[in-house]
Amino acid sequence: MTDLERRSSDAEHRRREILDAAATIFARKGYAATSIQDIAEAVEILKGSLYYYIDSKEDLLFEVIQEVHRDGLARLEAMRASQAPALERLAAFVRSHVEYNARNLTKISVFFHDFRSLSPERRQLIVEERDIYDHHLRGLIEQGQKEGTICPGTDPKMAAFAILGMMNWMYQWYRPDGDKSPEAIAEIFAEMAVRSVACPGRKHPGHAG
Amino acid sequence: MTDLERRSSDAEHRRREILDAAATIFARKGYAATSIQDIAEAVEILKGSLYYYIDSKEDLLFEVIQEVHRDGLARLEAMRASQAPALERLAAFVRSHVEYNARNLTKISVFFHDFRSLSPERRQLIVEERDIYDHHLRGLIEQGQKEGTICPGTDPKMAAFAILGMMNWMYQWYRPDGDKSPEAIAEIFAEMAVRSVACPGRKHPGHAG
Numbered sequence: 001m002t003d004l005e006r007r008s009s010d011a012e013h014r015r016r017e018i019l020d021a022a023a024t025i026f027a028r029k030g031y032a033a034t035s036i037q038d039i040a041e042a043v044e045i046l047k048g049s050l051y052y053y054i055d056s057k058e059d060l061l062f063e064v065i066q067e068v069h070r071d072g073l074a075r076l077e078a079m080r081a082s083q084a085p086a087l088e089r090l091a092a093f094v095r096s097h098v099e100y101n102a103r104n105l106t107k108i109s110v111f112f113h114d115f116r117s118l119s120p121e122r123r124q125l126i127v128e129e130r131d132i133y134d135h136h137l138r139g140l141i142e143q144g145q146k147e148g149t150i151c152p153g154t155d156p157k158m159a160a161f162a163i164l165g166m167m168n169w170m171y172q173w174y175r176p177d178g179d180k181s182p183e184a185i186a187e188i189f190a191e192m193a194v195r196s197v198a199c200p201g202r203k204h205p206g207h208a209g
Numbered sequence: 210m211t212d213l214e215r216r217s218s219d220a221e222h223r224r225r226e227i228l229d230a231a232a233t234i235f236a237r238k239g240y241a242a243t244s245i246q247d248i249a250e251a252v253e254i255l256k257g258s259l260y261y262y263i264d265s266k267e268d269l270l271f272e273v274i275q276e277v278h279r280d281g282l283a284r285l286e287a288m289r290a291s292q293a294p295a296l297e298r299l300a301a302f303v304r305s306h307v308e309y310n311a312r313n314l315t316k317i318s319v320f321f322h323d324f325r326s327l328s329p330e331r332r333q334l335i336v337e338e339r340d341i342y343d344h345h346l347r348g349l350i351e352q353g354q355k356e357g358t359i360c361p362g363t364d365p366k367m368a369a370f371a372i373l374g375m376m377n378w379m380y381q382w383y384r385p386d387g388d389k390s391p392e393a394i395a396e397i398f399a400e401m402a403v404r405s406v407a408c409p410g411r412k413h414p415g416h417a418g
Binding site: 030032033112113116117155158159161162163164165166167168169170172173180185188189192193195196197198200 | 239241242321322325326364367368370371372373374375376377378379381382389394397398401402404405406407409
């Protein structure tokens with residue numbers, strides 16, 4: 001490793017530390033009530049030096065929120081290739097989302113609480129990324145309708161909102177020291193989500209068509 | 210009406226106005242970013258005069274949040290008397306909650322965003338009221354298990370969280386000018402909630418036992 005590479009990797013590491021500290025303090029106090037000073041103290045550097053790594057408090061918020069969405073899109077990418085029937089894909093989607101939420105409680109809390117504190121331009125960028133995610137879920141419901149496992153009368157948009165709500169609400173009640181593991185909750189929610197849209201009497205037909 | 214009664218009713222009216230204005234501004238800007246000055250301007254009175262009606266900004270937050278909970282408990286009281294089977298009671302519970310959320314978007318947004326800005330003592334009071342509400346929902350699921358319409362393996366606590374999430378998440382996406390009425394959304398969500406917990410093959414048996 002050259003000296004330059006080492007310095008760049010140190011800076012990378014420092015940035016990561018600052019980002020994690022910012023997420024933790026935003027989640028606890030809220031974005032508006034957090035000062036740059038709070039973050040500088042948490043990572044034990046001078047406020048002035050913090051500006052070597054970031055331009056503004058809003059930059060930190062944007063990065064935390066962007067990370068949540070990039071992670072979401074990466075998980076989506078991994079699931080897109082599946083050829084499984086819609087209800088199986090729906091169950092896998094819910095499992096993945098619930099486990100992610102359970103393991104990234106701080107970041108998702110910041111997202112849900114402080115999204116509106118972003119500038120309109122940045123909010124727009126995030127909304128576009130989120131739409132891709134939401135539309136994937138709607139698409140799974142439409143796929144299930146084509147396969148005949150989800151009733152034709154189901155409104156894909158409303159059903160997707162209901163399922164997203166079921167999962168995202170976790171940031172209000174989930175505690176890492178609770179009596180259920182992320183996997184156990186993921187399994188329960190996947191089953192409930194599938195049941196909530198599955199057409200009665202036509203459940204789990206195994207294959208499409 | 211005596212002069213005293215009239216003055217007291219005027220004050221009541223003024224308080225209501227202040228409370229509604231506070232809820233609207235909190236919902237838009239967030240509690241931390243809202244000043245007493247913002248609220249005074251919205252109701253067109255002097256900041257100093259505002260203190261005739263309230264003691265602090267936190268008092269306003271507490272009142273808005275308390276209203277949401279009192280309304281919830283009042284709706285609960287009205288539903289408690291029902292002798293219907295659990296799945297019917299669950300559907301009625303969801304309908305009532307969803308319609309309320311749709312019609313009180315500002316207040317519920319303040320609650321979900323700014324609950325943590327309350328003092329620990331006040332937070333505790335609200336948590337106790339909320340627990341009554343959450344336990345009622347769990348109780349309906351347990352009733353369904355006794356009646357055999359909800360599978361014995363269902364975890365009442367997790368199922369209640371999932372259903373509350375489905376409904377409460379509305380504050381993130383519901384818009385009064387959207388293409389679905391509160392009643393239509395309430396109906397869709399009631400059906401999804403019932404399906405999500407109903408034991409397959411044993412749905413809607415009509416009566417208990």
